[in-house]
Amino acid sequence: MQLGVIGLGRMGRIVVDRVLDAGHEVVAFDLSEEAVAAAADAGAEPAESVADLADRLGDDKRIWLMVPAGDAVDATLDDLDPHLDADDVVVDGGNSHFEASVRRAEACSAAYLDCGTSGGPAGAELGFSLMIGGPQWAYDEMTPVFDAVATNPDGHDRMGEAGSGHYVKMVHNGVEYALMQAYGEGFELLAEGRYDLDLEAVARTWNNGAVIRSWLLELCEEAFREEGTDLGDVDDHIAGGSTGTWTVQEALEQEVPVPLIYQSLAERFGSRADDRFSRRLANRLRYGFGRHEVARKDE
Template identity: 85%
Template sequence: MYVGVIGLGRMGQIVVDRLLDAGHDVVAFDIDEEAVADAVDAGAEPAESIPDVADALGEDARIWLMVPAGDPVDAALSELDGHVDGDDVIVDGGNSHFEASVRRADATDAAYLDCGTSGGPAGAELGFSLMIGGPQWAYDELVPAFDAVATGPDGHDRMGPVGSGHYVKMVHNGVEYALMQAYGEGFELLARGRYDLDLESVARTWTNGAVIRSWLLDLCEEAFREEGSDLGDVADHVEGGSTGTWTVQEALEQEVPVPLIYQALAERFDSREDRFARKLANRLRYGFGRHEIVRE
């Protein structure tokens, strides 16, 4: 399959690498020339502009957007206008709001797949989890590419119509907030409790057979190993919040109670008072997404 990838940041470069490793051909573009050069070194064909990507692909173009959510997505689609038609497929692999995806699908001539992407930079080795919304035929056309970029056939599926992929990813992130908060509060109690505990040892023990084992718990073990049981100079400040806010807003509209997700979101917004739980959440965001660690 011949796939165009627009946006070669951390996640976009992984998409390129995994497509190439699976034997697909890739034409790649980014405004950062060094990022394009890296993709070319990996085996991709360079493009000089976004329209050049579509033109290089020709008929039945398959284009994967990995640009930041918001205005950059609209800007990329604007540049593709007139270069794609109803036989082409565009995948939006960014963290877009599901309603924005519906709007973009209605305004775009090509078939539009909104693709919620989870796994962070660890996906370079393991592959991503892909939650995809949009026309069934368009999804079926991209299955070989999804197999390559995801962990395999079980790592992706069509969630439903346009918007459903990013909707599922939105709720996924809300759950992620609550899980991080739960681990943070538990380890805070251990850190401030009556025993002098090695939290790396606790996390390692839990990851081996305990009911609460998970990848996030693996990252807790990593955090304590690299930062120490007191998390060193990791700041009590947790970035992020947009997808959690979207989740809470949707829950209010649907009248579905999500107290744990709401509280985790509130903790992020209230990260002015020193809290161990938020320090761990700060460090965990680096673990799974290589987000910058805010330090004191």
């Protein structure tokens, strides 16, 4: 099979390499000329533009988008659409909002698959977990590519109609936030608690047979090994947050309680302010109702 890949960053490049390794052909494009040149060095056919990529693919085009979610997906589809027809298939493997994917599937001249991708850069060796929404025929058609990109044939599946792949990935990320928060709280208690513990040793022990073993816990073990048991100079600021926000918004709309996911999102937002107004007000209110001493900034 011949696959066009647009977006050759951390994730798109893995798609290129795994599809090439499986014996398929790849035509590659990115706004970055360096990224295109690197993909060409790896064996892909370089394209100079989206239109050039489409021309090089011929009939029955199979195209994987791995650009940042949002405007870049729409811009790419605007450039692609004049070159597409109903026999073509476009996969969006990024973290797009599921409603945007439904809109794009309706507007796109090709069959459109929204593909939630999990596994991160570690997927280069292991492969990804792929959660796919859209027409069954297009999923079947793309199965050789999904087999190459995923961990194994069980590492990808069609979740349902348009939007369902990115919907499942959105919820996956909400779970990811909550798991990170749970591990974080446990290790914080161990770090601040009664015993002088080596947290790498704790994580390693847990990872060997404990109920709470997981890949995220292996990454905790790696973090303590590489940064030290006190995490060294790692800051307490957490970036990101869009997919967790979408998960909470959807839970509110569906009236499904997700307090753990919400709390982990709130912790993330809270981590970005050094000087929380709510905490300062609570500090002052304790004086108001109890004449408790107010801690002042210069004390």
